[in-house]
Amino acid sequence: MVLALGSEAWGQKIMQNWTPPRGAVESRVLSCTNPAPLGRVAFDDWICPQTGPLIRVCWYGVVLTPGQLALGRRYYVAIYSHGGVCGPANLLYQTCVTPDYRRFCGFDCRQRRVFLFSAPIPPPVFTQTVGTHYWLQISEEDATSARVGVEDFRWSAHLPIMNACATQSPFPPGCCIPDDCPNPILVDLTFHLSAATIAGTINLTARIPGAPAIFQMRLLTPAGDLVESMCLETDDGGNYWLAPEAPDGTYAVEVIGMGMRPLRGTVMIQMGMEARLDFPNVFYGNLDGDMDTDLADFQLLQLGFTGSL
Structure with missing residues (x-):
């Protein structure tokens, strides 16, 4: 017998998986303590389905050098309020995460290896509120990357577009961004957010x-x-x-x-x-x-x- 799950079931808050063979977008900051953009940083949005803390974040991405898969590579994660027209507004939460899980998932449109990364969110964690529109940033931390000063990671794309389309700073006309495939299309980005x-x-x-x-x-x-x-x-x-x-x-x-x-x-x-x-x-x-x-x-x-x- 499988028991029905009622309103006390938490688990996965939001899930946007990689859509093969879609490409990826640039997202890179100087460091977690000084998250100034290097090149461009990317954002995607979600609407909270249920109030609760977020304790683990996952995303798909391509690494531009094998060394980026080594233990200790860090990523900057930030959560923002909704900006109204498009893109994020006020910074609500920021942290630095280190993946403890990285699994090969396939090849994208440029024959790059796509990996699923997963990382625990260190305390204090962010608690989201049901019905609230948020924006998420996930960026390579250049300071601990495989090649400091060089792009080593790109954030992989998801389809179909959910809520608003993904965007990058500096924000382009019309807000939406394409992936980097030879035949690019407008995309969302990949992420999982979990409460338990x-x-x-x-x-x-x-x-x-x-x-x-x-x-x-x-x-x-x-x-x-x-x-x-x-x-x-x-x-x-x-x-x-x-x-x-x-x-x-x-x-x-x-x-x-x-x-x-x-x-x-x-x-x-x-x-x-x-x-x-x-x-x-x-x-x-x-x-x-x-x-x-x-x-x-x-x-x-x-x-x-x-x-x-």
């Missing part, structure tokens, strides 16, 4: 770098009734994050998939909090990521141990 999350690592032994690791996480009541089922995909480091829609409470957790024995645990979901749930040293059978455990996986296991088939 589950995050952790699934440490997979013998994983092939770059191969997908896709699981299903199930939240269950103490009686074993299914409350919610979510797709879980780790990055190359085994990191994951999810934004459940289940109401606040304590749940039994079951993670299945990839030809492994079920992983089990317990998690407490609470608005404004990120629950941590780690699974160390997990062996799974589907080593080649083709969603089937077969002879090919056994051959890869033999190759890993002996160096030959």
Whole structure:
């Protein structure tokens, strides 16, 4: 049985995913302490569906050098009030975030690798109010980027346009901006904003770098009734994050998939909090990521141990 989720369900506040193969736009500041634009900075908007704190931000983007994927690269995040005609008005909140999740998602119109980035928002967090129109800025911090003084990141596009179209400062005529594809079109930008999350690592032994690791996480009541089922995909480091829609409470957790024995645990979901749930040293059978455990996986296991088939 799947339980109905009432008004106390929080989870994902807003979700705008990358739309393949759309391109990206420039968004870069000097530093988090001095967020002066370098070139152009980009903004997109949302209307709050439910009052609550924002504890994690995610976005899609392209990196213009592999070094930008290294740990410690920071991004400037700011929230503004709505400007009325188009674009942001007053600064309401600003912070600096460091992604703890980065996963390859595909290639864009210029054959650049697109990644999904996710980062916890450090306290104090921003609390949004239902029905309010906000603008979000996500920008590469040049001071900690791979090549200081050079653009290393672009923010990926989303379609269809939601609310107002995305824009950049300095604001262009008509406010709307195109992506950087060879045949550009007006676009929105990508972001997720979450009020309650589950995050952790699934440490997979013998994983092939770059191969997908896709699981299903199930939240269950103490009686074993299914409350919610979510797709879980780790990055190359085994990191994951999810934004459940289940109401606040304590749940039994079951993670299945990839030809492994079920992983089990317990998690407490609470608005404004990120629950941590780690699974160390997990062996799974589907080593080649083709969603089937077969002879090919056994051959890869033999190759890993002996160096030959």
